[in-house]
Amino acid sequence: xxxxxPPPPVSGxxxxxxxxxxxxxxxxxRRRKSSAGNAARAVTSPWASAIAIVLALAxxxxxxxxxxxSFRNQKDIQETGWWHALSTGFTLDNYSQVLGGAExxxxxxxxxxxxxxxxxxxxxxxxxxxxxxxxxxxxxxxPFRNALFVGVFALQIVPLQIALLPLVTxxxxxxxNGTYWALWLSHSAFALPLAVFLLHNFMKEIPASLLEAARxxxxxHVRIFFQVLLPLITPALASFGIFQFLWVWNDLxxxxxxxxxxxxxxxxxxxxxxxxxxxxxxxxxxxxxxxxAFISIAFPVIVFLSLQRYFVRGLLAGGTxx
Amino acid sequence: MFATxxxxxxxxxxxxxxxTMVLGLAVFAxxxxxxxxxxxxxxxxxxExxxxxAFVGPTIFFIAIALIYPAILTIRRAFYSGxxxxxxxxxxxxxxxxxxxxNFAALxxxxxxxxxxxxxxxxxxxxxLFATGVGLLYAILIDRARGExxxxxxxxxxxxxxxxxxxxxxxxxxxxxxxxxSSQVGLLNAVITKLGMDPVDFIGNAPGNxxxxxxxxxxxxxxxxxxxxxxxxKAIPDEIIEAAKLxxxxxxxxxxxxxxPSIRPSVIVVLTTxxxxxxxxxxxVQASSGGKFGDSILANEFYxxxxxxxxxxxxxxxxxxIFLLVSPIIVFNVIQLRKDA
Numbered sequence: 001x002x003x004x005x006p007p008p009p010v011s012g013x014x015x016x017x018x019x020x021x022x023x024x025x026x027x028x029x030r031r032r033k034s035s036a037g038n039a040a041r042a043v044t045s046p047w048a049s050a051i052a053i054v055l056a057l058a059x060x061x062x063x064x065x066x067x068x069x070s071f072r073n074q075k076d077i078q079e080t081g082w083w084h085a086l087s088t089g090f091t092l093d094n095y096s097q098v099l100g101g102a103e104x105x106x107x108x109x110x111x112x113x114x115x116x117x118x119x120x121x122x123x124x125x126x127x128x129x130x131x132x133x134x135x136x137x138x139x140x141x142x143p144f145r146n147a148l149f150v151g152v153f154a155l156q157i158v159p160l161q162i163a164l165l166p167l168v169t170x171x172x173x174x175x176x177n178g179t180y181w182a183l184w185l186s187h188s189a190f191a192l193p194l195a196v197f198l199l200h201n202f203m204k205e206i207p208a209s210l211l212e213a214a215r216x217x218x219x220x221h222v223r224i225f226f227q228v229l230l231p232l233i234t235p236a237l238a239s240f241g242i243f244q245f246l247w248v249w250n251d252l253x254x255x256x257x258x259x260x261x262x263x264x265x266x267x268x269x270x271x272x273x274x275x276x277x278x279x280x281x282x283x284x285x286x287x288x289x290x291x292x293a294f295i296s297i298a299f300p301v302i303v304f305l306s307l308q309r310y311f312v313r314g315l316l317a318g319g320t321x322x
Numbered sequence: 323m324f325a326t327x328x329x330x331x332x333x334x335x336x337x338x339x340x341x342t343m344v345l346g347l348a349v350f351a352x353x354x355x356x357x358x359x360x361x362x363x364x365x366x367x368x369x370e371x372x373x374x375x376a377f378v379g380p381t382i383f384f385i386a387i388a389l390i391y392p393a394i395l396t397i398r399r400a401f402y403s404g405x406x407x408x409x410x411x412x413x414x415x416x417x418x419x420x421x422x423x424x425n426f427a428a429l430x431x432x433x434x435x436x437x438x439x440x441x442x443x444x445x446x447x448x449x450x451l452f453a454t455g456v457g458l459l460y461a462i463l464i465d466r467a468r469g470e471x472x473x474x475x476x477x478x479x480x481x482x483x484x485x486x487x488x489x490x491x492x493x494x495x496x497x498x499x500x501x502x503x504s505s506q507v508g509l510l511n512a513v514i515t516k517l518g519m520d521p522v523d524f525i526g527n528a529p530g531n532x533x534x535x536x537x538x539x540x541x542x543x544x545x546x547x548x549x550x551x552x553x554x555x556k557a558i559p560d561e562i563i564e565a566a567k568l569x570x571x572x573x574x575x576x577x578x579x580x581x582x583p584s585i586r587p588s589v590i591v592v593l594t595t596x597x598x599x600x601x602x603x604x605x606x607v608q609a610s611s612g613g614k615f616g617d618s619i620l621a622n623e624f625y626x627x628x629x630x631x632x633x634x635x636x637x638x639x640x641x642x643x644i645f646l647l648v649s650p651i652i653v654f655n656v657i658q659l660r661k662d663a
Binding site: 048060121128132186220279300303312 | 387395
């Protein structure tokens with residue numbers, strides 16, 4: 001979208017969601033009010049607009065190219081570039097083939113189910129455990145509290161590569177290697193340090209007077225946690241939840257390690273593993289690859305666009321993970 | 323403990339997979355409720371300590387078992403030979419033996435690995451610099467412009483896409499048809515041939531392919547840089563900018579002497595965060611070619627050595643190198659954050 005023209009009405013929903021990006025910080029909110037008049041006055045030079053447009057085009061064109069390709073005939077894709085699509089026509093065949101199974105590939109619907117089955121509990125478990133731990137770190141006095149918290153925080157240092165191989169061996173020993181359980185537990189373990197840190201930061205911001213009032217009323221920690229804290233930190237839970245969902249949904253390394261690279265019929269593989277496989281085995285069959293890629297991309301993009309403000313809030317609170 | 327159908331690797335139909343998921347969620351919820359029930363049994367001063375243990379204990383226990391203990395095992399493994407990660411596995415002949423620092427020495431002597439270090443250096447230097455540069459430039463250009471929100475979403479969206487998906491998107495941009503006479507369906511080569519030059523194999527030719535893959539990572543990370551830096555720019559107090567304007571400061575000077583110093587801490591956080599993410603990113607190289615065209619990086623080589631070529635000792639050594647490279651960046655980051663706090 002050019003910076004000089006107002007957004008068209010169609011993308012209004014996107015614009016609304018995205019405008020939260022800078023409304024989200026207190027400073028952004030203040031700025032909006034104080035400089036509402038400024039915004040109109042701040043005339044960007046034509047050069048600045050031109051550069052911004054070029055960057056925006058460069059960033060969107062690759063995705064648009066593959067998206068257009070996914071709606072073209074196999075023959076058209078091989079013979080002409082996607083920018084000729086308007087003259088060659090569109091089709092939904094690629095999507096029906098990929099979803100129904102073609103070229104020796106099992107139907108993609110199986111793997112969509114897998115991705116959800118892997119991601120949902122892998123978001124749920126660290127949220128439960130971390131919210132408890134974060135509460136204790138923030139509001140209960142106990143010995144070695146600070147040392148333990150710093151320790152948990154510092155573990156974000158550990159790249160997951162360093163823990164992967166022994167985990168596989170441990171899962172083999174207890175007999176859950178190659179199952180969803182192995183994936184859920186691994187993703188949860190890798191997420192916990194960041195989850196505890198993020199949720200702790202949010203919980204610490206809640207005024208102590210609220211908790212004291214509840215204590216005076218005779219509430220124990222369990223009741224305070226449920227009745228006072230949880231409703232207040234829902235945005236924080238959402239923000240970490242989105243992170244973790246995107247992370248698990250988009251993960252390749254943990255899945256490929258725990259499931260042993262098998263992405264064939266009846267396997268537990270998530271979409272990313274299938275995409276990686278197709279990219280290797282189907283080589284240049286772009287009519288299948290493009291449709292498969294867009295199916296896998298669609299879900300995180302929907303989650304992301306609809307919950308963008310929580311995502312950005314988490315990002316600005318220091319929530320990043322490699 | 324669990325029914326066998328839950329444990330087996332064979333998933334069955336969609337219904338049974340969803341059933342497994344519901345069971346998993348139920349088990350996790352039961353653990354959670356159990357902790358809370360246990361904690362609510364205790365009251366008073368002594369009870370508070372027990373409650374704290376019940377709240378923090380599971381997380382600490384989980385982290386210790388699934389993160390710290392495996393990390394220690396990996397460090398130990400790096401000092402042994404053998405084809406299996408489990409040192410007690412295999413016949414006496416193939417079983418792992420203590421070899422001291424041999425695996426670390428092999429990092430420099432194994433054919434192909436020096437190139438991996440060189441490629442990784444390119445990644446860790448170029449990705450943070452360019453992603454931050456583009457993100458900063460874009461954040462400044464669209465600041466307070468009309469349509470800012472949509473303009474941001476366009477750059478930000480690649481963050482939601484998996485690296486595998488992003489690699490596929492770009493593989494199509496880079497697509498190469500070796501026959502210069504026939505039509506090029508990849509955008510870049512179509513442009514190049516239109517200009518009268520020969521098509522380029524962006525993915526297959528070392529050392530250039532490393533830079534093709536680096537461009538993908540920059541494409542993904544620029545949105546992160548833009549979001550954080552845009553928030554930082556908006557947090558600069560109006561008064562400072564107004565005062566500078568009254569003093570007749572031009573826009574370039576404004577950037578150099580007002581904007582940049584004000585957002586310096588954010589720039590450092592963005593640079594280091596992207597550097598860390600880049601060091602750990604394995605998906606792009608894996609999904610592009612698996613690193614077989616001389617474009618591998620450490621994170622991908624860890625996977626290759628551990629699982630493909632069955633050299634777990636070497637894989638462990640590479641994991642430790644990644645750990646050693648990441649740690650100082652994170653420590654630096656934390657120190658910077660505390661200084662500014």
